[in-house]
Amino acid sequence: MIVAIYRPIAIAAAGAWLCSAAFAADRVAPESPIAWQVDKHPFGSKRSNEAFSGFACGTSGMCVLAVDEGRQGAFMRINGERLVSVGKLFEFDGVEKELDAEAAAVDGGYFYVAGSHAAKRETCCDNSDSRRVYRLTADENGHIGTMAHSERLWDAMRGLPELASYAVPGDCRCDRAPGRNRIDIEGMATANGRLFFALRAPNVDGSAYIVSVDARALFEGGDLRPSLATVRLGANKGFRDLAIADGEALALVGPSDAESPADYSIVELRGLTTGVAVQPRELAALDLQNAPLGKKGSLIKPEAIAVLELNPRRYRLLVLSDGGDDGAPLVFNIPRKP
Numbered sequence: 001m002i003v004a005i006y007r008p009i010a011i012a013a014a015g016a017w018l019c020s021a022a023f024a025a026d027r028v029a030p031e032s033p034i035a036w037q038v039d040k041h042p043f044g045s046k047r048s049n050e051a052f053s054g055f056a057c058g059t060s061g062m063c064v065l066a067v068d069e070g071r072q073g074a075f076m077r078i079n080g081e082r083l084v085s086v087g088k089l090f091e092f093d094g095v096e097k098e099l100d101a102e103a104a105a106v107d108g109g110y111f112y113v114a115g116s117h118a119a120k121r122e123t124c125c126d127n128s129d130s131r132r133v134y135r136l137t138a139d140e141n142g143h144i145g146t147m148a149h150s151e152r153l154w155d156a157m158r159g160l161p162e163l164a165s166y167a168v169p170g171d172c173r174c175d176r177a178p179g180r181n182r183i184d185i186e187g188m189a190t191a192n193g194r195l196f197f198a199l200r201a202p203n204v205d206g207s208a209y210i211v212s213v214d215a216r217a218l219f220e221g222g223d224l225r226p227s228l229a230t231v232r233l234g235a236n237k238g239f240r241d242l243a244i245a246d247g248e249a250l251a252l253v254g255p256s257d258a259e260s261p262a263d264y265s266i267v268e269l270r271g272l273t274t275g276v277a278v279q280p281r282e283l284a285a286l287d288l289q290n291a292p293l294g295k296k297g298s299l300i301k302p303e304a305i306a307v308l309e310l311n312p313r314r315y316r317l318l319v320l321s322d323g324g325d326d327g328a329p330l331v332f333n334i335p336r337k338p
Helices: 013-021 150-156 215-220
Strands: 003-007 025-030 052-057 062-067 072-078 082-091 100-107 110-115 134-139 145-150 184-191 193-203 208-214 227-232 237-244 248-255 264-269 279-286 300-312 314-322 331-336
Touching: 013 248, 052 314, 052 331, 062 100, 062 110, 062 300, 072 193, 100 193, 100 237, 110 184, 134 208, 134 215, 145 215, 184 248, 193 215, 193 248, 208 215, 208 237, 248 279, 248 314, 279 331
Parallel strands: 025 279, 052 100, 052 300, 100 184, 184 237, 237 300
Antiparallel strands: 003 227, 052 062, 062 072, 072 082, 100 110, 110 134, 134 145, 184 193, 193 208, 193 237, 208 227, 237 248, 248 264, 264 279, 300 314, 314 331
């Protein structure tokens, strides 16, 4: 069961329950178990080609790729069943060690990349580099035009009562108890002049969070008008990515921490982009049984989704994964439900 609360607008929880419970989620295997080909990138960090974490494409066909290792990003295009590099790798200004980029979005002429805003996973020590959101412009050849960054989102999250106790710097002490994970941004999307940041953690009593702010104000000053959506996903589940399709938000949902097993699924979040009562509904679980394995024989971990096509019956999604060689891109046909 998935139930959502969008603050400051009240919601009838029973209505969201009916919307979710009326349909059983399908298990959907990829169109093909063979991953798309991907142009190799000469990243400075050796693990970057196995650490794809965010991917978003604009109407021009240009896509931005985020990786959670190092401080570099890349532009790409989709050419048939291949991801083709565009231009050279670029570095994020001002990052000393690692941005821990986890999310990407595109809106008009702007490309956005967000750091996780999280403490380092292995040590739980602080990573101030990760508390940045970047806004980029680039030409069709992948040459950067402008690059701006903002660190205002961190303070905006600290100002939300539900997140205040989780938006704290890493103090090198790990508390891995369920629901105690510090803030960890994993997904991002943009719609109607706002940026939406989907959190993998914390999961509090079965609920996960999406923070939204005014996109222009984040970089140019002014009132961010922060809002919070609380979505009941169930224990140990969190958001892994967001995408906008036909005016609605689609979420990739998976485990909220590294220890908890959970399916990866696609959830439709009706109403999120317009600020009305959010009506979430699980559309399908991703069947990864025959998907490519990581280099060490481990299961890949879906991290990013991009909408390739949509019609009244389905969303055709490209899914990129962490742990797989070059993101192990796979295509899933997700059924739409009335």
